[in-house]
Amino acid sequence: MIELVNVSKSYKVGVKAVDNLSLAIPSGEIVGFLGPNGAGKTTTIKMITGILNPDSGSITINGTDIRQEPLRAKQQFGYVPDSPDMFLRLKGVEYLSFMADIYGVPGYIRKERSRELCRRFEMEGALGDAIQSYSHGMRQKIVLIGALLHDPKVWILDEPMTGLDPRSAFALKEMMREHVQSGKAVFFSTHVLEVAEKLCDKVAIINKGRLQFYGTMQDIRAHFAENESLENIFLEMTEHA
Numbered sequence: 708m709i710e711l712v713n714v715s716k717s718y719k720v721g722v723k724a725v726d727n728l729s730l731a732i733p734s735g736e737i738v739g740f741l742g743p744n745g746a747g748k749t750t751t752i753k754m755i756t757g758i759l760n761p762d763s764g765s766i767t768i769n770g771t772d773i774r775q776e777p778l779r780a781k782q783q784f785g786y787v788p789d790s791p792d793m794f795l796r797l798k799g800v801e802y803l804s805f806m807a808d809i810y811g812v813p814g815y816i817r818k819e820r821s822r823e824l825c826r827r828f829e830m831e832g833a834l835g836d837a838i839q840s841y842s843h844g845m846r847q848k849i850v851l852i853g854a855l856l857h858d859p860k861v862w863i864l865d866e867p868m869t870g871l872d873p874r875s876a877f878a879l880k881e882m883m884r885e886h887v888q889s890g891k892a893v894f895f896s897t898h899v900l901e902v903a904e905k906l907c908d909k910v911a912i913i914n915k916g917r918l919q920f921y922g923t924m925q926d927i928r929a930h931f932a933e934n935e936s937l938e939n940i941f942l943e944m945t946e947h948a
């Protein structure tokens with residue numbers, strides 16, 4: 708469960724990148740975070756993960772406040788940032804063992820989990836190479852694997868499908884489903900409306916820092932025409948705002 712209460716953030720005076728946002732992402736659900744470029748999705752995600760501090764409001768992850776108890780809160784989630792270009796000089800295998808060390812994953816568990824995750828993302832063959840030599844999608848996958856090694860209860864993913872090939876995207880969606888079926892939570896931003904429509908239990912739509920809508924696809928349709936596509940609804944919602 709992730710809970711944001713009245714969260715605001717400005718980078719420059721008078722312009723709110725995130726404006727009084729309240730949102731609860733319950734356990735057992737996949738929640739998609741949608742909005743145009745510059746809407747405030749990454750800023751929100753960076754505040755949830757403790758990378759940025761909000762100007763006001765509070766954020767808790769499974770009841771732990773990210774600002775008051777950052778370490779405890781950070782143990783609860785796995786985070787994949789929007790740009791996977793980091794630790795480029797490490798080999799894949801070194802990066803995974805670094806991540807496992809940080810989260811204190813015991814040796815026998817880390818071996819088993821990384822083997823399984825690498826198998827699902829078809830990354831076994833690349834682990835001995837430097838991340839610098841990876842394609843964008845491969846970098847995305849190694850960061851994903853690293854973020855999931857400690858089996859976090861909450862997944863927070865900023866545009867995780869970008870650059871993934873269809874098989875890997877399918878594997879990730881399947882894993883998201885399995886994760887929430889075991890009572891955990893997934894919160895991810897995306898521009899791919901078809902994915903949001905098919906995969907998510909709920910979607911949150913943000914524009915200019917303000918939450919425009921939060922609910923199930925059925926809730927959305929109840930507000931609009933019954934057989935309207937999410938694409939049309941999205942265009943309409945973000946145009947009038």
Ligand SMILES: Nc1ncnc2c1ncn2[C@@H]1O[C@H](COP(=O)(O)OP(=O)(O)OP(=O)(O)O)[C@@H](O)[C@H]1O
Pocket residue numbers: 718719724742743744745746747748749750751
């Ligand atoms: N480091 C920064 N310094 C100043 N302004 C910033 C910074 N990061 C983001 N912004 C501004 O905050 C607003 C929200 O940006 P944010 O990156 O959160 O959008 P987003 O919804 O993730 O967009 P995208 O879909 O393009 O990833 C934008 O107006 C952006 O210009």
Ligand SMILES: [Mg+2]
Pocket residue numbers: 748749750789865
């Ligand atoms: Mg972004």
